[in-house]
Amino acid sequence: MTKIKLIVDGGAMTPGPAVAQQLGPMGINLGKVIADVNKETIGYKGMKVPVEIDVDPKSKNYKIEVFSPPVAELIKKEIGAEKGSGEALKTKVGNLAFEIPYSYPH
Secondary structure (H helix, E strand, C coil), rough: EEEEEEEECCCCCCCHHHHHHHHHHHCCCCHHHHHHHHHHHHHEEEEEEEEEEEEEEECEEEEEEECCCCHHHHHEEEECCCCCCCCCCCCCCCCCCCCCCCCCCC
């Protein structure tokens, strides 16, 4: 099995150069792989999602594993920002509140 690691747009993977370069030599149906990845990642629409595809070059079978998006992607979704400011500590793109559970004194 060959492991191929990609970061894709949730539910919107496209056959770009990076994808074709890594999956093309495997001889698998690129359109089917893209459709399957999009189906598996649809719940993360609008976020970048890490995906690992295990390919058996002989049988052309593959297994898709979807991982949790990076924390930065989850924060951007929560505050409604498309991207970070690019100027850390100078320009703010949102505000995020944290809930701290009450703990009883010991």
